[in-house]
Amino acid sequence: MNKEELLKFVDCSFNEKKSIDIVSLANTLGIAVYSEIMDSDESAFIVKDGEQFKIIVNENQNKERQRFSIAHEIAHFVLHKSHISDGSKIGRESIDSLDNEKEIEADDLAANIIMPVKYVDEYLETLKIEKKTFIKDEKIIKKIASNFAVSKPAIILRLRNLGYNVAYI
Numbered sequence: 001m002n003k004e005e006l007l008k009f010v011d012c013s014f015n016e017k018k019s020i021d022i023v024s025l026a027n028t029l030g031i032a033v034y035s036e037i038m039d040s041d042e043s044a045f046i047v048k049d050g051e052q053f054k055i056i057v058n059e060n061q062n063k064e065r066q067r068f069s070i071a072h073e074i075a076h077f078v079l080h081k082s083h084i085s086d087g088s089k090i091g092r093e094s095i096d097s098l099d100n101e102k103e104i105e106a107d108d109l110a111a112n113i114i115m116p117v118k119y120v121d122e123y124l125e126t127l128k129i130e131k132k133t134f135i136k137d138e139k140i141i142k143k144i145a146s147n148f149a150v151s152k153p154a155i156i157l158r159l160r161n162l163g164y165n166v167a168y169i
């Protein structure tokens with residue numbers, strides 16, 4: 001699956017459910033997902049083991065962070081597969097890490113997998129929130145975050161990047 005096919009698949013999934021099942025998306029791409037206990041500063045990595053790609057996510061992080069981390073590694077798989085050599089661990093904190101430009105690309109695609117612009121806009125419309133609305137109620141932000149099953153910082157960053165007016169809370 002290339003990026004466009006992936007985003008199409010994600011769009012179909014959101015048509016059926018309000019948030020994406022990230023592990024099943026990984027499995028659809030042929031990637032196995034495991035969790036293990038890692039240092040608190042680590043989030044996840046992707047590793048190629050023969051022909052099998054595996055994403056290992058830090059079990060110590062909350063579920064919402066784990067979902068974003070898995071999406072980030074899925075993005076590396078789709079965008080940077082050729083850079084993942086056999087046995088190398090590609091993670092934000094690992095020595096085999098990719099360059100910063102590729103990390104930004106992966107974060108951007110991860111955001112589009114977990115919080116697609118179309119569905120963010122649609123959901124905010126149901127809450128009667130427009131781009132010019134000043135979003136300052138923490139309860140509303142928590143509600144939007146929980147709708148997409150993401151962390152509060154992740155939804156705040158996403159909303160700001162999409163041009164919504166979110167207070168610094």
Ligand SMILES: [Zn+2]
Pocket residue numbers: 072076090091092102103106
């Ligand atoms: Zn990365």
